[in-house]
Amino acid sequence: MQPDLSFFAAAAALAVSALATVPALVAHARRIRNARPEGEKSGYRDRDGEATPQSIAAFSNKWQKVHVLLWAGVGLGCQTAFSLVLNASPLHSRWFSLQNWLNTASWGLLLVQAIAIATNRDSVRAYYQGLSLSGSSLLVGGALLVQLNAASAWWSAAGKTALVLCTASAIAAAGLVVASLSLPRRPDVFYNSRLVDRMFTVSAYRRLTFAWASALMSVATEKGDLELADLPGLNHRMRPTDQSAQWKAVNAKSSVIKSLLKIYGWCIFKQWTTAMANTAVSYLPWWITLRLLESLEARKPGDPIGPRLWLLLVWLGMAKLASALLESWLFWTMVSDLYVPIRSQLAAVIFEKAMRRKNVKSASKSQEKKGDTNATEQNDTAQPNQQTQGEGGADTSKEGDDNESDNTTGQKSRQAVINLVGVDAKRVSNFSLNQYLFPTSILQLVISMWFLVYLLGWIPIALGLLSVVLTIPINTVFSKVLFNTDKRLMKLRDAKLALVNEALQGIRQVKFSALELQWEKRILDLRQKELTTLWEYFRANVFLNGCWTAAPIVLSLTSLGSYAWLHGDLAASVAFVSIGILNTLDFAISAMPQLIRFGIDCWVSLKRIEAYLDGPELKPTRTYSDRPDICLELASLAWPIDDDDENKADEQQQQQQQQQQQDRFILRDVNLTFPPGELSVISGKTGSGKSLLLAAVLGEADLLSGSIHVPAPPGLDERHDDKAHPGNWVLPASIAYVGQVPWIENGTLRDNVLFGMPFDEARYAQTLAACALNKDLEALHDGDKTELGVNGVNLSGGQKWRVTVARAVYSRAGILVLDDIFSAVDAHVSRHILNQCINGPLCKGRTRILVTHHVALVEKHAKFIVELADGCASYYSADGNTQLQDDKKFLERIKSIEQQPVSEESADVADDAPLKRQNSKVAKKFVEDEARAKGSVKGRIYGVYIKDSGGWIYWGSLLVMFLLFQACSIAQPWVVRLWTGELGASSLFMEAQPRLPYHSTQQTLVSGGHHHFQFEAELSNGHAGGRGTKFWLSIYAAVCFAGVALGLIRFLVLFLATYRASKALYEKILFAVLRAPLRWTDTVPVGRILNRFTADFDSIDGNVAHMGGWFMVTLLNAVGICVASLFVSPLMAPVAVLCLGYCAWVGKVYLVAARPAKRLESTSKSPIFDFFGSSLTGLTTIRAFDRALPYTRTMYAKIEEYSMCSMNLYLFNRWVGWNMSVAGIVFTVVVTVFVLVQAGVDAALAGFVLSFTMQFSDTVLMVVRAYAAVELEMNAVERVIEYSEIETEDLSGAKAPAAWPTQGRLEVNDLIVGYAPHLPPVLKGITFQIDPAERIGVVGRTGAGKSSLTLALFRFLEPRSGSIYVDGLDVAKISLLDLRSRLAIIPQDPVLFSGTIRSNLDPFDDHTDAELHDSLQRVHLVSESESGAGSSSATVVESDPSSSSSGDTATNAEGTATTAITRPRNINIFRDLSSPISEGGHNLSQGQRQLLCLARAIVSRPKIMVLDEATSAVDMGTDALIQRSIRDEFIGSTLIVIAHRLSTIADFDRILVLGDGEVMQFGTPKELWHAEGSLFRSMCEESGEREKLKKVILGEEALIGE
Helix, strand or coil: CCCCHHHHHHHHHHHHHHHHHHHHHHHHHHHHHCCCCCCCCCCCEECCEEECHHHHHHCCCHHHHHHHHHHHHHHHHHHHHHHHHHHCCCCCCHHHHHHHHHHHHHHHHHHHHHHHHHCCCCHHHHHHHHHHHHHHHHHHHHHHHHHHHHCHHHHHHHCHHHHHHHHHHHHHHHHHHHHHHCCCCCCCEEECCEEECHHHCCCHHHHHCCHHHHHHHHHHHHHCCCCHHHCCECCHHHCHHHHHHHHHHHCCCCCHHHHHHHHHHHHHHHHHHHHHHHHHHHCHHHHHHHHHHHHHHHCCCCCCCCHHHHHHHHHHHHHHHHHHHHHHHHHHHHHHHHHHHHHHHHHHHHHHHHHHECCCCCCCCCCCCCCCCCHHHHHHHHHHHCCCCCCCCCCCCCCCCCCHHHHCHHHHCHHHHHHHHHHHHHHHHHHHHHCCHHHHHHHHHHHHHHHHHHHHCHHHHHHHHHHHHCCHHHHHHHHHHHHHHHHHHHHHHHHHHHHHHHHHHCHHHHHHCCCHHHHHHHHHHHHHHHHHHHHHHHHHHHHHHHHHHHHHHHHHHHHHHHHHHHHCCCCHHHHHHHHHHHHHHHHHHHHHHHHHHHHHHHHHHHHHHHHHHCCCECCCCEEEECCCCEEEEEEEEECCCCCCCCCCCCHHHHHHHHHHHHHCCEEEEEEEEECCCCEEEEEECCCCCHHHHHHHHHCCCEEEEEEEEEECCCCHHHHCHHHCCCCCCCEEEEEEEECCCCCCCCEEHHHHHHCCCCCCHHHHHHHHHHCCCHHHHHHCCCHHHCEECHHHCCCCHHHHHHHHHHHHHHCCEEEEEEECCCCCCCHHHHHHHHHHHHCCCCCCCCEEEEECCCHHHHCCCCCEEEEEECCEEEEEECCCCECCCCHHHHHHHHHHHHCCCCCCCCCCCCCCCCCCCCCCCCCCCCCCCCCCCCCCCCHHHHHHHHHHHCCHHHHHHHHHHHHHHHHHHHHHHHHHHHHHHHHHHHCHHHHHCCCCCCCCHHHHHHCCCCCCCCCCCHHHHCCCCCCHHHHHHHHHHHHHHHHHHHHHHHHHHHHHHHHHHHHHHHHHHHHHHHCCCHHHHHHCCHHHHHHHHHHHHHHHHHCHHHHHHHHHHHHHHHHHHHHHHCCCCCCHHHHHHHHHHHHHHHHHHHHHHHHHHHHHHHHHHHHHHHHHHHHHHCHHHHHHCCCHHHHHHHHHHHHHHHHHHHHHHHHHHHHHHHHHHHHHHHHHHHHHHHHHHCCCCCHHHHHHHHHHHCCHHHHHHHHHHHHHHHHHHHHHHHHHHHHHCCCCCCCCCECCCCCCCCCCCEEEEEEEEECCCCCCEEEEEEEEEECCCCEEEEECCCCCCHHHHHHHHCCCCCCCEEEEEECCEEHHHECHHHHHHHEEEECCCCCCCCEEHHHHHCCCCCCCHHHHHHHHHHCCCCCHHHCCCCCCCCCCECCCCCCCCCECCCECCCCCECCCCCCCCCCCHHHCCCCEECHHHCCCCHHHHHHHHHHHHHHHCCCEEEEECCCCCCCHHHHHHHHHHHHHHCCCCEEEEECCCHHHHCCCCEEEEEECCEEEEEECHHHHHHCCCCHHHHHHHHCCCHHHHHHHHCCCCCCCCC
8 A cells, every 4th residue: 555645745745733733842941941939020122012910910821831731742642542543453453553653743742732831831922832733733634634535435345433533533623723823922012001902912822803892892882982092002013103203214215105115015925825815725625616516417316415525515614714814814904904004104204294294384376288288277276276286286297106296285285295195195004905806806707717628628718818808909998098097086086175265264264255155166166177087097997807707607607607618518516616707817817997096096195205205305404503592694595395306306396396486485694693582573575585584593594695693402302391490391402383373283272371381380470470461361261271272362462372372471482582572462461561571571692583563562671673675685773783874763664664662661561460260160172073873874864865865766776676687597507407407407418427527638639628528419509408408508698798788787877876976065055164154163173074074075085885886785685595505405594594594693793883984084184184284284392393293293183093993993893794604604504514415416416506605705795894884984974964954044134225225324222142142242232323334443351252242243252142234234133145245355474376466356256457556556565666467576575475475565765665676676476466365374474474464455445444453463654554545545434443452543533342252332432541540541551652652542642744
């Protein structure tokens, strides 16, 4: 007897066991040598976290070790006894005996490994030794099964004892595998007090079966919900902190894709290996099915079932189990090793880059794209933004230009940067989920081809492949269409999102101007273009999928048809296995279109991310020195532009860069030294470059030449903020900054002041008092615990300024950089801040650099004064160091431009009251937490979606199409069953023919097929009997192509439903959000709203209906499988019911946990976008305070929370997948048992049934997944419907007369209003009347109700009682559109939209260029000589953070224009109406934005105009000129001016004084001056301008020198 397969299997098992035993013995010896003293215990810590004493005490692996020893001992005993029994049997042979003793030796080695595990006190090492033991045990068990299979003919002679012992040994091997896999790895570990995910804690068995998810699912079942605190933390590999360090370690100027491959190359290799192993194993069930069907074909009626069939049944179950295990872990590693880590890593890297990148806010000029076939379309796309290079709208004249997006305005906008995280990073991670399909598809193709050639032969397969090749040109065409459509879709989505974001950011201006309809139209026009492109994408996708679906059918028809035609016979074993293999091939082929789409999306997104990461970073423009002062030496300064990519830029981009260089505003040859520890003042006209000079001090400006020296600041690791105390609080070289526009985060007032610093109660109280905030805290409901909205929307303008000043003063910075902090506060508050704060004890000894127009206020305290004019700097120093020959004239000129002399009287605010300690009650939230639904999605949501997508009749007809398609799917194998059954009955001669293996050379050459075949009459008619091959082939082809046609039609109809629903839902939510009450838009973060317009509509546009269709398909498939199983025996009904019942229970448990996990994932995404947007807005402040690293860590935490939600959601998905797979395996095995034991089941019926049941586990899993996916995707619909049904403003009301208002009369009667029903009123019964064409000044201290009165006039606050009449009409009874469109307001915070100067002045092209130039001239943005197009400018201008500068004419004290002759001149962009305005107008200074808004109002010339501190950021001289223009331009109009500068309204007709929501005084300035106890007079006395105001009010001097 020669050795057989079982002998070699036993030898291989012994060799592997020996190799596995050696490390165990070595580790055991080392452990004995390094043994710790008895009783010594140590904790546990690894990179994931640290175990607590409680978790260590709860950890034990003793019983698992006992089971390992027990099974190893039992196995060795059984195997030894078996070997001894066989040695004594008559069948004893040398090779067989040797084989048994080899197995015995293997068991001995297994016992040695078990002992090593039992004695190992290191749980982690014992765990890995258990893995080694399980592998050895698995091989030994496999060798025993092979032996059982190979020696099945001997068991009757060997006796039952030998059979029982061998079987017991095999069972012991299985038990040892399970026991060794049951060893837990480590105790529970914690990181930052949060339990770390147990994936690397539990045993290998629980890990392989995803059982560690059960604990969290139990929590979800008990609570009916999950909270973020319930979720375990991430292991170290998925923490953004570690991922960032990993990226920095590998990304040495590498491309993004190379960096990702370096980091995840090993994970991808493991994924590919697992995927290809799974692919190979997935064919084993079909091979076993082939053998089963062949056995059934060969079995005659009455033949018993041999042991071979039962062994095949065991192998079938094991093969399905192995395939399920590999598939489950393939999908899990895709998520845990690639998808979530890549997404979070890219998000972290992009945010880090944003913290380092140049803060470029320039607007690029539109350029004509010559020769670009897409130019028209792109210009149309950009039109809503008035930019031809808007979001993604880069030059596409070069096909496939990878760097296109980086050089567009859109790419630089805040929302485009956020899109890199929200869209592009997700696309890259999505591709990482599916890229394994590339190698597996190739492997599937190879194995399938081999299998099919084995079954059918070369000729049928060659003919089939030839037919498939003919479809390639069609696929190529549709693939190209899909690629181009996807690129256009991305650009349109970016442009639409930028437009929506801009509308939301400027929603106050939109509402004040009643522009909701216009903005709605602009957004919907762009949305319609997106939907049109989306429909083109759907059609291309459907037809491409149709081609890919038809290809396998054509292959099947051609292959089976040619085989049957050549052979005249089609056996069931050949037919059904071939169809099964072809279906597998169908999946591999049909997955390619989706994979190609993911690949295209990934490539485009990678290039966008890479373009951003390669963008210019903030260069070190400052030189650190040991000197305490700040010095600029011959420094030429400009706002930053993107200039680092000149080598990469194409010709057009270089031209843009050259144009930017020409248009840049430049401060030239600046020589300044700011004295340390003193107050320095920077002054100059609006647009002269003051903010640019501060930016240079902060390192935020481009240094063109010269040098900037600043003290070297301490690093974060040197600050030791947590150990700060009053003695070491101030760090002399550290910088704090207050920007021209106050930046406030969503958080409590205290958090905004502390800004990450430790809380020092005494210093905190001093800071609030110095910044005059104590009275404000008394007015706020929760004091300093009051939550502030984004950008401080629930604070007044002055309060926002003082909070940001308090942040700088409280900080540890020794250098305070303050930009125009007095512009939005009352005069008396200004003096208080100057005396108690800027020159108070908290700032004593700190270097203070202050930009202000109030030079006269601070001149006495300043040691150094700088004036900017004509692009140059002049200065005066108190120590006599000056650039000027006549210091007195210098100071007089500054003060004459800025402000008249102020009184030296003390005007400190009585704000030194001690800070009141707030009660410990929970403060009310201003920004409420995002609502999160609980339980399943309500039926009403489905009803709304169905109604919007076509209605019940439409979906009913769609269901009929799906039923017809399912009928075709069942009919296809049934036709084959009838076909093969008929041929099998009429071809009795085949039974006598031997079944030769395919590798027979003669058969290959003659038949080309698996079965022996004889050329007889079959070649002439297809078959000797029955209806013939031609008939059945025709029927099969008709059914198949009917299925393809129905498949195409159903998905076109389904996509049409998607189109309709997307369109309707988008219109609803846009309508509601644009018309939501102002308080709603203030309390809901923009990022949360944008999440609805982005992520949720991504689901609605592409996933919701698709998932609904998927659910219907899989559900009908599952029903079809159960029906097919009944063909075997009616007794299968209870089995099917039990399996389906178990699956339903598993699905229910899964959904209870998955629903809240998905909702948590959705709600944890919004804070990332909110925080990213806020950080980009306050980027200069964050970097100035050196808070970039803490903010990066905060972003890490938010990304980590999002990843935690995703990981657990996918963990639940894998748990349900594994359990469904087990149920499917049981069902398949039971059905196969019925097939074997049921009489009358022929091979054709068995093939029909098994072809369905083989898919049961996958299908039932797909049903649950599809249902869950529908619910989870409907969560997006639920969230959109939630916002589309919010309460909107009252849209009713009568239409106002066409000419209303004709006079401008305003009557307010007993008006009471409040911000919310639960809040106290802010206006308490005020009554007054304004006559037509009157100029009314409104004054009052902070919180008096000035802005509330404005909101009530425009009906943002509805009156609780009382009324407002305009020209005799009650504004409460007029439609909001008519009311707000007939009135005009210029808010303190000016809002501009991206586009051009013209689009901001006249968005609807109602006026001529001459009128627009005239309005710019009226507000002194251009001089009379510049108002014509193309005129040159010699004025000095400033563009706040711009690359295209802007500014005013420089004027002398008399208001006449002056011109610099000898130095280079900056260009005034206001001379050209087509000059670009960037997003939010950030390429202009604050003063310029205010003036442009005023010019916009002058163009409209309303009858009633409200100015709310509309010129607060403008220099005094220009303000005086503007006030003259207002008087001249608004003759006949009623003016209501809210002002902090009393000089602005001192000569008005009447003054309205408000206090605590009541009218304190109302009359002419002279009447109020002389009134006894006049509040107005006291305000004048405290203003510091008493003498000037007295002269103006009493008529002794005009407000402006004439």
